[in-house]
Amino acid sequence: MSIDSRLPDFRNLSPSQRLDQVQRLLGLSAEDTALLRDAGALPLEIADGMIENVIGTFELPYALASNFRINGREMLIPLVVEEPSVVAAASFMAKLTRPAGGFQTSSSAPLMRAQVQIIAVSDPCNARLSLLRNKDEIIALANSKDQLLNTLGGGCRDIEVHTFIDSPRGPMLVAHLIVDVRDAMGANTVNTMAEAVAPLMEQLTGGKVRLRILSNLADLRLARAQLRIAPEHLDTAEYQGAEVIEGVIDAYTFAAIDPYRAATHNKGIMNGIDPLVVATGNDWRAVEAGAHAYACRNGHYGSLTTWEKDSQGHLVGTLEMPMPLGLVGGATKTHPLAQLSLRILGVKSAQELGEIAVAVGLAQNLGALRALATEGIQRGHMALHARNIALSAGARGDELDWLVKRMVETRDVRADRAQALLREKRGQ
Numbered sequence: 001m002s003i004d005s006r007l008p009d010f011r012n013l014s015p016s017q018r019l020d021q022v023q024r025l026l027g028l029s030a031e032d033t034a035l036l037r038d039a040g041a042l043p044l045e046i047a048d049g050m051i052e053n054v055i056g057t058f059e060l061p062y063a064l065a066s067n068f069r070i071n072g073r074e075m076l077i078p079l080v081v082e083e084p085s086v087v088a089a090a091s092f093m094a095k096l097t098r099p100a101g102g103f104q105t106s107s108s109a110p111l112m113r114a115q116v117q118i119i120a121v122s123d124p125c126n127a128r129l130s131l132l133r134n135k136d137e138i139i140a141l142a143n144s145k146d147q148l149l150n151t152l153g154g155g156c157r158d159i160e161v162h163t164f165i166d167s168p169r170g171p172m173l174v175a176h177l178i179v180d181v182r183d184a185m186g187a188n189t190v191n192t193m194a195e196a197v198a199p200l201m202e203q204l205t206g207g208k209v210r211l212r213i214l215s216n217l218a219d220l221r222l223a224r225a226q227l228r229i230a231p232e233h234l235d236t237a238e239y240q241g242a243e244v245i246e247g248v249i250d251a252y253t254f255a256a257i258d259p260y261r262a263a264t265h266n267k268g269i270m271n272g273i274d275p276l277v278v279a280t281g282n283d284w285r286a287v288e289a290g291a292h293a294y295a296c297r298n299g300h301y302g303s304l305t306t307w308e309k310d311s312q313g314h315l316v317g318t319l320e321m322p323m324p325l326g327l328v329g330g331a332t333k334t335h336p337l338a339q340l341s342l343r344i345l346g347v348k349s350a351q352e353l354g355e356i357a358v359a360v361g362l363a364q365n366l367g368a369l370r371a372l373a374t375e376g377i378q379r380g381h382m383a384l385h386a387r388n389i390a391l392s393a394g395a396r397g398d399e400l401d402w403l404v405k406r407m408v409e410t411r412d413v414r415a416d417r418a419q420a421l422l423r424e425k426r427g428q
């Protein structure tokens, strides 16, 4: 279905009015919207089946970022996150990309690596060749463990063998199974295969297998996004767009050369990605681990994004990173809201979901860099954070908007100030 993701007055509506508008726009069913309208979308019985020792459930805000156009398709992005200004910044930057057509994305095949650690190998180079010589047998054995995946066009495709001659524990071989996991995140799938081939690998190498587990450095499963913005669309009240572009490129360069800055820069990217990963029931620890390991691929920890100017002086941003997301498996199937998020996105494959995630990460990075390189992060962020402060100070009903306005006007957003203002208003 084709929609318009520009929702100019969305921010000014109540949550219930927003949901009504989205229901009409996306043609969601009454059952779908009931999941969001009533608290407790995750029944305790399902929660109890998901993890151990459950005593309840924990809710977080569920929002939609607007203005996204990805590969020509308009979409609203479900984001589950506790941090103010993330949704606003993503929506704002997506809006700025629209004149040049939004985001362009692509991805590699959904290939995951499983590692099999082989120790006590007396002749590691010879053992390595033995594994490679018998690759077809190893792959066939791995694939015998997941018939469904084979019928879906996935399965173990190849093996690699990495040799560590001088490990502190003696020579060590690490065999990698390269597995196309289709629409799964794939951890359980590849772990099963790794465990299945371990005895054959011991036989072929004469060594002893220890660990059999996926690698979260999913460097064969990459998603990419790109955006382009003309300088005139980056003008602010105080800065010319061309100056904003220089500021963004300086900010990127800082992250590219300094790991202390890169950690914060990449956190800003994950501000956009993690909330989508959570909203779709995916494993955010796996995505985080892969992201930061990948950021070290050039021998030092650096920026995951790049920012440059094209020949016309337009700002061009790119993000390429591992994106091990699934549409099946884990909580993606069990959590009712995860399924709803996938319906809102209208995605048909895990690859498509991964591409959307990097587009949101790229937008989020630009939101932060644009603010940092111009007026600073506090004005926009604190204006939205003021609601949190007002809520924790005890403001309710009409008091909330009044208190937020007073704090933002005076640029004094602090808990003690909020409490003092509230006492003053209540005449205490």
Ligand SMILES: CC(C)(COP(=O)([O-])OP(=O)([O-])OC[C@H]1O[C@@H](n2cnc3c(N)ncnc32)[C@H](O)[C@@H]1OP(=O)([O-])[O-])[C@@H](O)C(=O)NCCC(=O)NCCSC(=O)C[C@@](C)(O)CC(=O)[O-]
Residues within 6 Å of the ligand: 007, 008, 009, 011, 066, 067, 083, 084, 085, 086, 087, 088, 089, 090, 091, 092, 095, 264, 265, 266, 267, 268, 269, 271, 364, 367, 368, 369, 371, 372, 377, 379, 380, 381, 384
């Ligand atoms: C916060 C803004 C967007 C305000 O920016 P603004 O200029 O005050 O916004 P505006 O009121 O002119 O609105 C512009 C558009 O922003 C969106 N927007 C604006 N407000 C809302 C809202 N309330 N609810 C929903 N959407 C909102 C919305 O799309 C709107 O367009 P419209 O649809 O109205 O035509 C801007 O200051 C900004 O982008 N700041 C960056 C915020 C940010 O990056 N937050 C992340 C948390 S900080 C952090 O953890 C990461 C960091 C910073 O350390 C990373 C790093 O160092 O790299």
Ligand SMILES: NC(=O)C1=CN([C@@H]2O[C@H](COP(=O)(O)OP(=O)(O)OC[C@H]3O[C@@H](n4cnc5c(N)ncnc54)[C@H](OP(=O)(O)O)[C@@H]3O)[C@@H](O)[C@H]2O)C=CC1
Residues within 6 Å of the ligand: 146, 147, 148, 149, 152, 154, 181, 182, 183, 184, 185, 186, 187, 188, 189, 190, 191, 214, 216, 283, 286, 326, 328, 329, 330, 331
């Ligand atoms: N280090 C890490 O990151 C680790 C993560 N995990 C956890 O593993 C879970 C993800 O594992 P995952 O393997 O994705 O989950 P599942 O094993 O639950 O799902 C994958 C299985 O779903 C079946 N399937 C059905 N349709 C498809 C399709 N279109 N594409 C692919 N497979 C399909 C496949 O076969 P079949 O039905 O035959 O099984 C496949 O093996 C997450 O919960 C994650 O947190 C676990 C261990 C370590």
